[in-house]
Amino acid sequence: MPSPTTEATASAAHAVDQVRRGIGVSPGFGVGPVVQVAPPVRPPVQEPAAADPAAAAETVRAALDAVAADLDDRASRAEAEAAQVLGAGAMIARDKELFKAIVGSLEAGSGPATAIDQAVETFAERFTAIGGYFAERVADLRDVGARAIAIVLGEPMPGVPALTEPSILVAHDLAPAETASLDRAMVAGIVTQAGGRTSHTAILAAQYGIPAAVQVADASAIAPATRVAVDGSSGQVWIDPSDEVVTEARERLEKRAELLASTSGPGSTADGHAVKLLANIGGPADAEAAAVLDLEGVGLFRTEFVFLTATSAPTREEQAAIYRRVFAPFGSRRVVVRTLDAGADKPLAFADLGEEENPALGRRGLRLSQALPELLDTQLQAIADAAQATEADVWVMAPMVATADEAAWFASRVAEAGLPMAGVMIEIPAAAINSHHVLAEVGFGSLGTNDLAQYTMGADRMQGELSDLLDPWQPAVLGMVAQASDGARENDRPLGVCGESAGDPALALVLAGLGVTSLSMAPGKVAAVRASLALHTVAECKALASVALSARTAKDARELVVAHASPELAALL
Amino acid sequence: MTTRTYTIASSVGLHARPAALFTQAAAETGVEVTIGRPGEEPVDASSILGVMGLGAKNGEQVELTADGDGAEAALDKLGTLLETDLDA
Numbered sequence: 038m039p040s041p042t043t044e045a046t047a048s049a050a051h052a053v054d055q056v057r058r059g060i061g062v063s064p065g066f067g068v069g070p071v072v073q074v075a076p077p078v079r080p081p082v083q084e085p086a087a088a089d090p091a092a093a094a095e096t097v098r099a100a101l102d103a104v105a106a107d108l109d110d111r112a113s114r115a116e117a118e119a120a121q122v123l124g125a126g127a128m129i130a131r132d133k134e135l136f137k138a139i140v141g142s143l144e145a146g147s148g149p150a151t152a153i154d155q156a157v158e159t160f161a162e163r164f165t166a167i168g169g170y171f172a173e174r175v176a177d178l179r180d181v182g183a184r185a186i187a188i189v190l191g192e193p194m195p196g197v198p199a200l201t202e203p204s205i206l207v208a209h210d211l212a213p214a215e216t217a218s219l220d221r222a223m224v225a226g227i228v229t230q231a232g233g234r235t236s237h238t239a240i241l242a243a244q245y246g247i248p249a250a251v252q253v254a255d256a257s258a259i260a261p262a263t264r265v266a267v268d269g270s271s272g273q274v275w276i277d278p279s280d281e282v283v284t285e286a287r288e289r290l291e292k293r294a295e296l297l298a299s300t301s302g303p304g305s306t307a308d309g310h311a312v313k314l315l316a317n318i319g320g321p322a323d324a325e326a327a328a329v330l331d332l333e334g335v336g337l338f339r340t341e342f343v344f345l346t347a348t349s350a351p352t353r354e355e356q357a358a359i360y361r362r363v364f365a366p367f368g369s370r371r372v373v374v375r376t377l378d379a380g381a382d383k384p385l386a387f388a389d390l391g392e393e394e395n396p397a398l399g400r401r402g403l404r405l406s407q408a409l410p411e412l413l414d415t416q417l418q419a420i421a422d423a424a425q426a427t428e429a430d431v432w433v434m435a436p437m438v439a440t441a442d443e444a445a446w447f448a449s450r451v452a453e454a455g456l457p458m459a460g461v462m463i464e465i466p467a468a469a470i471n472s473h474h475v476l477a478e479v480g481f482g483s484l485g486t487n488d489l490a491q492y493t494m495g496a497d498r499m500q501g502e503l504s505d506l507l508d509p510w511q512p513a514v515l516g517m518v519a520q521a522s523d524g525a526r527e528n529d530r531p532l533g534v535c536g537e538s539a540g541d542p543a544l545a546l547v548l549a550g551l552g553v554t555s556l557s558m559a560p561g562k563v564a565a566v567r568a569s570l571a572l573h574t575v576a577e578c579k580a581l582a583s584v585a586l587s588a589r590t591a592k593d594a595r596e597l598v599v600a601h602a603s604p605e606l607a608a609l610l
Numbered sequence: 611m612t613t614r615t616y617t618i619a620s621s622v623g624l625h626a627r628p629a630a631l632f633t634q635a636a637a638e639t640g641v642e643v644t645i646g647r648p649g650e651e652p653v654d655a656s657s658i659l660g661v662m663g664l665g666a667k668n669g670e671q672v673e674l675t676a677d678g679d680g681a682e683a684a685l686d687k688l689g690t691l692l693e694t695d696l697d698a
Binding site: 135 | 658
């Protein structure tokens, strides 16, 4: 039977040197001319002093004004969140103290580009030292500096240029602010040289439904305007593809559309075994966008955003107002809220436990909540208030739980707040191995496969080069899922998956076969997973699960599953 | 030249939201106003970078200085802001 791998090999034979394989992070097929996203411009090394500092100051002032006007203009056309980021940048460009520092640098004998850079770095250092909210503004500040430097030097503007036709964006890496403010109708695909499976660019692209591949070798060297095709599931990138390649991929897309249209409603296997299909969301805007889709609720509502930009702990009333806006759009559907997941890598201005050698293994998630219980109690009370005020079926779960005692502690806090359903994330191998005890203490479990892979494989999620180790198809990671599932079955508890792996139509079959009862993913992925489940019986899912579990490598596991699954699955990948 | 001393009332100090509100108000007065700790080099009161960099904390004293037409009214307005908890 044809598998995507053999098809791809046949196409590649036409133009071997024009196909590159990266990692697919957002499915779909896009074709269009390349638009290179320029990297930030640096001032020239040993830039000569400005001959006339006063004239140079005027040049810099004009450049900063142009940057501010451009950012204001973009903000007026952007959506709320992106508009705020862009507006803050415009304010910085007009800042008098920034300009004063630049003039000081010019008078001290620096060239104009160097003067801008020095002033920006002076403030950047100061803000990094203060930390928290200020440290986050450093990226905005540097972006303003890079733009002004580009104008002064007559170099191309950094960032995404205005697009006039659907294009493939190619970059070394894209900053989250850049991805967030993309004109989605004009971006046919994204290709980056850096980045990883769980980088912000990957997550945002998936949320927006833009096909994307990361870790594509020498992507930055592809000439602008070259026609390029990207397959966001296999990670393949064709440079100047033949019409056959494009036609074949288009046919696959048509077949895909046909399969997606053939199913709707609650998720289930071909023989009617229910697997709930849920969305991962991060705030009220996501909630509104996801709630109109055909899905059964939310399997992961990340609450970090409520806290990360605040300088003092948000009050119960402030939080409740936000949670109401998240719950309300879902009517009586389920919304699973994950309590605050912060740590030394995402420090909070008001709950900083100090620096840590290794934040991923430090006082984060539930451990932070145990150190500062009043923070958790306020959040739980606010969730309870919002649950009361809406119809939603609200469940709460704690991140970073390792032991049964921690699970019991969390459950008692949740009960005290008057919430009916407490659960835990299973993302530490200890919790998976010991799940029969851990899940006895709470009402449900939810596997966070991104962190579970990180801790099982001993590989940092933020390290793009380690993407292969972090592949959720790693048989050892699947083994952890199987162990967690045994514990859930023993205690008769629902067990969900809320990592990106839940959105892989092939892996979803394996997870269902392992006994997972709900899958939560980027909302754009739900339709393909629903179609995939509908093509297979629960017995077939179990057979595929045992094939994947006993595979030697992640690559073998995926290939074997795709080969043994329904031939129609290929169109969904 | 008018100089007046105020005490920062915002619980988080003159940071983030309070700093943004304060600098916006300073820009709207149309008067050149500076803010600083007594005896230290002041910064432009409409500069978000300058004001945030000042890092004035809750309960700290700062001086506002302005000159010319509208100076008194501008200081009245900005002083009231400083003595209000803007983070509430």
